[in-house]
Amino acid sequence: MAHIVILGAGIGGLNAAYDMKEKVGPNDKVTVVSDNPYFQFTPSNPWVAVSWRTREDITFDLAPCLEKKGIGLIAKGAKRVHPEENRIELIDGESVSYDYLIIATGPKLAFDEVEGLGPEGHTQSICTVNHAENSAKAWDAFVKDPGHIVVGAAQGASCYGPAYEFAMIMDTDLRRRKIRSKVPMTFVTAEPYVGHLGLGGVGDSKGMIESILREKHIKWICNAKVTKVEAGKMFVAEHNEDGSVKKEHELAFKYSMMLPAFKGIDAVFGIEGLANPRGFTLIDEFQRNPKFKNIYSVGVCVAIPPVEATPIPVGTPKTGYMIESMVTASVHNIRLAMDGKEPDQKATWNAVCLADFGDNGAAFVAIPQIPPRNVSWFAKGKWVHLAKVGFEKYFMRKMKKGDTEPAFEKYVLKLMGVHRLQK
DSSP states (O other): OEEEEEEEEEEHHHHHHHHHHHHTTTTEEEEEESSSSEOOOOGHHHHHOOOOOTTTHHEEEEHHHHTTTEEEEOOOOOOEGGGGGGGGEEETEEEOOSEEEEEEEEEOOOOSBBOOOOTTTTTTTSSSSHHHHHHHHHHHHHHSOOOOEEEEOOOOOOOHHHHHHHHHHHHHHHHHHHHHHGGOOOEESSSSTTTOOOTTTTTTTTHHHHHHHHHHEEEOOOSEEEEEETTTEEEEEEEOOOOEEEEEEEOOEEEEEEEEEEEEOOTTTTTTTTTTTTTTTTOOOSOOOOTTTTTTEEGGGOOOOSSSSSOOOOOOOOOOOHHHHHHHHHHHHHHHHTOOOOOOOOOOOOOEEEEEEESSEEEEEEEEESSSSSSSEEEESHHHHHHHHHHHEEEEHHHHHTTOSSSIIIIIIIIHHHHHHHO
C-alpha cells in the first residue's frame, strides 16, 4: 500500500489530489495537507478587492469535496518537511508519513524584503482571498476620499498579470463611480518595460500594454526598485539598463497595491538538495526532485530560472495551464514509480493567460514559455473579459466536482483558437 501526500490545496494541489486518486489502487491512500480548510480561486482575487466578488463566490470547503472522492484531508500547516525520513512535521507537533510527496504549496509572500510593504505595512495585496478582502475595505474608504494610486510589482516578483489586471479593474470601477478624474495613477514595476510579464514579452505585449496605459492615463516607471514604503509614500529607485540608478522617486499615494517577490515556504527553506537558495523546490525534467526521488513539485513553488537577465530581478510566472501540465506529468510519473518503472512524462511549459481589465481584457499565449517560441500571441478585447468570467464559473464547478479534465487546455485554448495558430 502506498501513501501519496499532496502538500497544498490550490490549483496545483487540488488537481494533483483528484488526478492521483484516479491513478492509485484501492489499497493506496491519497492525503492533502493544507494550512487552509478551503480552496480559493486566486485569479478572482482582483475582483474581490473592489467588491465585485465575495469570499463565498471564489472559495469552497475542501473536506466534503475530498471526502466524496475518498481523499484524506489534514487541515493543518506544515512546519517542516523531513525528506530523509519521508515525513512532514505539522505545526501542532504531529507528523504525517508518505511514500510519495507532491509539493504544491504556492509561494511564501516576501513582503518583508521591502520595508513597509504589504498588509502589515502600508500597501494592499491581492495574493490571497484574505488580503483581497482587506483590500476591499481599504478601497471602500478610498473611493470616499480619493487621491493618487500607486500599483504594480516589486523587485523579484514573478507574477505581473494580476498587477496589470488590478490597475485596469480599479480604473473601470472608478469610471463607473464617475470619480476617475480625481485619481492620478502610477504603475511601478521591476520589469524592464511594461508588457515584459517576466517572459521577455509575448507578441506585441509591450506596444499594446503601453497603448492601454496611455489610453487610461496611467503613468509608469519600469526597472523600478522599491526601497521602502511609509504611510502614504513610496520610495522608488528607477534604474538604467546597465543597472545604475537613473532617478529617485518619492510617490505620494492614498491607495497602493504592490505584488511582492515570492520565496519558497519555510517548511522546505534551506533543505539542501530539495530547495534552491530562495526556497523554491528543485525539480528535474520529470517534475521530480533530483536528490529525493520520491518528491515531486508543481506550481508556483517550483524553481524556474528567469527568462533573461534584467537590470532589476524579474521572476518567471507559472500560469494555470502550465501548472496543470506539471500536475499531469507528476501524477503519471508517480504511477510509473509505484510500478517500478522510470518516469517518462514531461510537462509542456506553455504560458496561457486571460487578464481581465474590468470591461475588456488582454490574453496571451507563449508556446513554449521560454523563447524561442512556436507561438507568441497577444490580443485584447471585450471577449477576454467575458471569457474570464465564464472560466471562473466553469473552473469552480470543475474543482467542486473533482473533474480531472485539464480545464485550461480544454477551455482557454479552444476559446482562443490557438489550435488554428499551431496549424
